[in-house]
Amino acid sequence: MNGVLRKEKDSMGKLIATDLDGTLLPEGTFQLNPEYYEVIRRLHDEGHVFVAASGRHYSSMRKLLEPVWEDVIFLCGNGTYVACRGVSMAVRPLPDRLYEEIIPEMKKNGIFTCADTPDAMWTDSDSEMFQRRLSGGYRVNLKRIDDLRQLRDVNAKPSADGLHDRGVLKCAMYTEKDAAPMAERFKQRFGSQAHIMTAGERWVDCVPLGVDKGTALSQIQQQLGFSREDTVAFGDNGNDVGMLNCAGESYCVAGGRDEVKRAARHVIGRMEDDAVLDVLKRFLA
Numbered sequence: 001m002n003g004v005l006r007k008e009k010d011s012m013g014k015l016i017a018t019d020l021d022g023t024l025l026p027e028g029t030f031q032l033n034p035e036y037y038e039v040i041r042r043l044h045d046e047g048h049v050f051v052a053a054s055g056r057h058y059s060s061m062r063k064l065l066e067p068v069w070e071d072v073i074f075l076c077g078n079g080t081y082v083a084c085r086g087v088s089m090a091v092r093p094l095p096d097r098l099y100e101e102i103i104p105e106m107k108k109n110g111i112f113t114c115a116d117t118p119d120a121m122w123t124d125s126d127s128e129m130f131q132r133r134l135s136g137g138y139r140v141n142l143k144r145i146d147d148l149r150q151l152r153d154v155n156a157k158p159s160a161d162g163l164h165d166r167g168v169l170k171c172a173m174y175t176e177k178d179a180a181p182m183a184e185r186f187k188q189r190f191g192s193q194a195h196i197m198t199a200g201e202r203w204v205d206c207v208p209l210g211v212d213k214g215t216a217l218s219q220i221q222q223q224l225g226f227s228r229e230d231t232v233a234f235g236d237n238g239n240d241v242g243m244l245n246c247a248g249e250s251y252c253v254a255g256g257r258d259e260v261k262r263a264a265r266h267v268i269g270r271m272e273d274d275a276v277l278d279v280l281k282r283f284l285a
Contacts, residue, residue: 004084005049005073007224013047014283015226017075017217017243018234020054020064023253024276027200028137030064037067039280044071046285049224051075053213055172055199055239057121058083059141077116078199078239079216080169080207090219091118092211093167096152098193102206103148103171105189109182110173110204115148117168124148130174172205179204180238198238198257205239214242221246232283234276235260251279 007013021027024036040050050068052061053075061074073084082090099115106113112130114123120141121134135142145151151168175182179198186196186204195212199205213235221231233240233247236256241263244250252264253271261267269275 004087004089005044005071005224007049007226008047011047013049013230015049015051015217015221015224015231016043016233016280016283017051017053017213017220017231017247018276019213019236019240019243020052020056020061021200022236022255023234023240023271025271028133030137030139032064033274033277035274036277036280037065039277039284040065040068040071042284043280044068046283048283049073049226051217051220053217053233053235053240053243054078055170055203055205056138057116057140058118059120060138063139073220075213075216075220077170078197078205078207079211079213079242080116081118082216082220088118089223090216091167091169092208092216093169094171094194094206094208096168098190099152099168099171100149102186102190102194105186106171106173106204106206107148109185110175112174113148113171114173115151115168115171117151122148122151170205170207172199172203175202175204178202183238200237212242213239214244214246217243217246234279235264236271251276 025032051073055078058076065072075082080092112125120143122143122145134140179202183198183204194206197205229248231247232249233243234251236253244263250264251266251268252260
């Protein structure tokens with residue numbers, strides 16, 4: 001292991017970024033076709049840089065991609081946290097005042113509320129069903145706190161492993177119906193202070209203003225020396241649009257939202273049929 005992944009000098013390799021849930025595997029599961037691991041290894045060996053981009057927490061993404069974790073840049077929490085080989089590349093926390101204002105509104109409008117720090121996802125919910133879903137389905141490092149508004153003070157303490165910067169990165173709520181209408185309501189209320197987006201069918205995410213997968217991918221491009229034309233991106237949901245706009249070649253899977261299909265240059269087959277895997281193989285020598 002030798003620092004973060006970088007573009008080789010004069011390499012013809014691509015920067016390949018893909019969403020996970022709904023694009024590579026069913027939402028909230030670990031049902032990833034093992035062939036992806038082989039292809040990611042080969043892409044790395046041939047000079048490409050692979051970015052896993054998700055609204056998921058880092059702990060969930062790291063476990064999902066454990067067999068190839070040294071060959072992947074992790075773009076987590078919809079752009080709030082970027083890491084590679086245990087090294088933080090970017091940390092973008094929510095402003096304290098905004099976090100303290102939006103959490104009570106999420107608790108009133110959603111049926112489950114949570115927040116991310118670099119090392120854990122936190123909730124003050126007593127719902128065993130949701131705790132099992134997050135710990136079991138996403139396999140996230142989930143911790144409970146009596147009141148999410150207290151998280152800012154808890155998170156001010158130094159990280160136990162010394163690797164992670166501090167900050168409350170993202171807060172999210174789960175809705176009973178399609179998340180899009182609720183996301184629009186929150187945009188009207190908080191859109192001038194935060195970036196509100198859908199993540200999956202039922203989640204509404206709140207991250208710092210100006211932060212999304214696109215801004216995070218753009219920073220990776222600058223850090224590693226990739227152009228827009230050198231970049232390939234895949235997605236299916238509203239939180240992927242910014243990332244697709246950063247890529248010269250962009251793809252939406254068949255089950256994606258209409259606005260994502262409009263943003264992408266190509267609409268490909270279904271996630272269930274491993275459509276992204278088929279496209280990735282085209283970049284192999």
